[in-house]
Amino acid sequence: MSAPLLEVRDLRTHFFTREGVVNAVDGVSLSVDRGRTLGVVGESGSGKSVTALSIIGLIPKPPARIVSGEVIFDGRDLTTLSERQLEDVRGERIAMIFQDPMTSLNPTLTIETQLVETIRRHTDVPRREARRRAIELLDEVGIPNPDARIKDYPHRLSGGMRQRVMIAIALSCEPDLLIADEPTTALDVTVQAQVLDLLDDLRREHDMAMIVITHDMGVIAEVADEVAVMYAGQIVEHASAAALFARPEHPYTEALLGALPQLEDHASRSGRLTAIPGRPPSLLDPPPGCRFAARCLYAGEPDGCAEHPPELRELRPGHLVRSEHPASERARPREGAPA
């Protein structure tokens, strides 16, 4: 098997603040193959966005710094590149889209200016040719009447249409890897469905690799081939989407899935949701052992989870978990656990 397109090894990104060092990303390893989608799921502060920004070298320096680890993209370690070299990689090989398209688009410039500039910056084509390509791209991302819309300013477009423009800009360099950070969180659910369909179609047509970062397990189930679940700066479970949802192993993943209200099951009206008590630890001073121990149903005194940090280990081929108490190693299922 050939090497994956992107391989992140033991990445650590820390924020050096006045209050102390925040271990925002603490030993993350992951990989993505061409044509595949990796979903990274976690709650706020889990380090999922900082992981993405670290991969493409967009973390705010200072206060943040990649303190160790490698980001191997197509054979090159991106953490060793100069800012100039990174800009080229970002423009030509890796593109990123963010949650709020309004803050990523320049409100004072037309769509045409922004799209044509991006195209001409990375490919040496005449303006006329770039404009033709821009209209083609808008058409490809499903913007109706692209010849007319290209003259609009961003505020004239709806949220969904703006996100489509962002996707068009991201695609303009024909990236090998597209990183989408909460791409549909600001959108209505009917528009979200359309944008997710679009991203999936584009990935297939262009044989792109995709990393989709989200807090929404539904979005993960919809788009991801592989899933990494993050908690307090670490990956706690990594598996194929099918395996993760059918047989979640980490107590946190189980609890997170159990806490979700169900759209297709009416039992939740009469019952209670399985809430996770407490909240994630401060990353200023993370606990010495397992970071989920304080909220875990299975962590107990004798097992030492609270003192010794568990390693990410492979339970089955392709199914990794960072816990001393994965579901398949427990004697009996937790009471009230989802079947």
Next chain:
Amino acid sequence: MSALLEVRDLVKRFPVKRGLFFERTVDYVEAVGGVSFDIAAGETLGLVGESGSGKSTTGYCVLQLMRPTSGSVRFEGRELTELSGEELRRVRRNAQIVFQDPYASLDPRMTVGNIVAEPLVVHDVGTRRDRRARVRELLDVVGFDPVYVNRYPHEFSGGQRQRIGIARALALSPRLIVCDEPVSALDVSIQAQIINLLKDLQAEFGLAYLFIAHDLAVVRSVSDRIAVMHHGRIVETGLAKDVYERPKDPYTKALLASVPVPDPARMQERKADRRKLQSAVAM
């Protein structure tokens, strides 16, 4: 039996103004275009819809936080649209609101204790000492450690702040609480805690909720009945189970089909259904 809340033909129009010095109204935007619904005591009506559907405006008009353009809002048998001043204030003891953003809806300069006590002060309930005891009791009920009554809201996480907001809404023992996206700013694990809390409080105090939210799974988990809003109108209403399992209106169908569910195998089937429906409805 008459309902606790009866809303009939509620309309809210906002003027669209032009001109810098001589402002004149050139047009109206109809945010709510004639909605009617009832809520019985102890019941939850889930009001769902996408952004701009008019669901929050409806909630504000019910409580007269915004005055409706026309229509009727009867609460405990009294017509609220005709009340003002002191009379309206008295009615509000029984009808409260919890807002979406626990970061914006709590005064950052007030202590937790004063925030929760404020409705008691405004309505002149009890002595200072009674109020202090009541605040502690309320915080205890919502699962917020009363030890922190003298702290400020910014010292707490989103989930804890939402508990403060709920304690404030409960202070006057209302019969109806309008919950305007009460959990949409919260992480999933915290969201479940707050949903459970709202249900527990309902069971304990017999509260009725008008639960406004865009998340259809969240709404299902709390609602007895559902009203689906689209472009200022209720396009479908009924028992939650019926609306979710056998939606009749094409928009409701498309809306439900768009929600991603946490099950990849099921998701494949849903995607196929969704593509069919989306071509049928122009959104």
